[in-house]
Amino acid sequence: MKIAIASDHAGFPLKEEVRDHVRKLGHEVEDLGAYNTEPSDYPDFALLVGKALMAGKVERGILICGSGVGVCVAANKMPGVRAGMCHDTYSAHQGVEHDEMNVLVLGARIIGSALAYECVDAYLKANFIASEPRFVRRLNKVKAIEKTYMPDAAGTTLVS
Numbered sequence: 001m002k003i004a005i006a007s008d009h010a011g012f013p014l015k016e017e018v019r020d021h022v023r024k025l026g027h028e029v030e031d032l033g034a035y036n037t038e039p040s041d042y043p044d045f046a047l048l049v050g051k052a053l054m055a056g057k058v059e060r061g062i063l064i065c066g067s068g069v070g071v072c073v074a075a076n077k078m079p080g081v082r083a084g085m086c087h088d089t090y091s092a093h094q095g096v097e098h099d100e101m102n103v104l105v106l107g108a109r110i111i112g113s114a115l116a117y118e119c120v121d122a123y124l125k126a127n128f129i130a131s132e133p134r135f136v137r138r139l140n141k142v143k144a145i146e147k148t149y150m151p152d153a154a155g156t157t158l159v160s
Helices: 012-024 042-054 069-075 089-099 113-125 133-149
Strands: 002-007 028-031 060-065 083-085 103-107
Touching (some): 002 012, 002 042, 012 028, 012 060, 042 069, 069 103, 083 089, 089 113, 089 133, 103 113
Parallel strands (some): 002 060, 083 103
């Protein structure tokens, strides 16, 4: 799977570790920055990951900032992006299985690398359960909201 990863300065050290972990799992990783701990703005990196998803250049994304909140809020402003902040393995896989989450968000000041690796593993192993009618129905409702409030947005095709 091709994964985009990015962080702001606060998430940079954890991003470096997570990026290497994802590569060791056999995935192709597109590192979209930050590339150091110089102060940077989290929305810039959320935008880069969201654009990569929207363009179909990657299948999933990982975003990291200090708390995770900033990049999560910013990423979810983009059509077709379903970012979830997960600091436990259950949320990391359930978000994909039930909600087709396509961006895992981590807070570098909240969790350490060992738990981050476990969350990443759970996220990357999970798949949306399209055979479950209630999950499809709910996802279609989310996409309908997106289509209503972002009418010109791509990526709002309902699941059948």
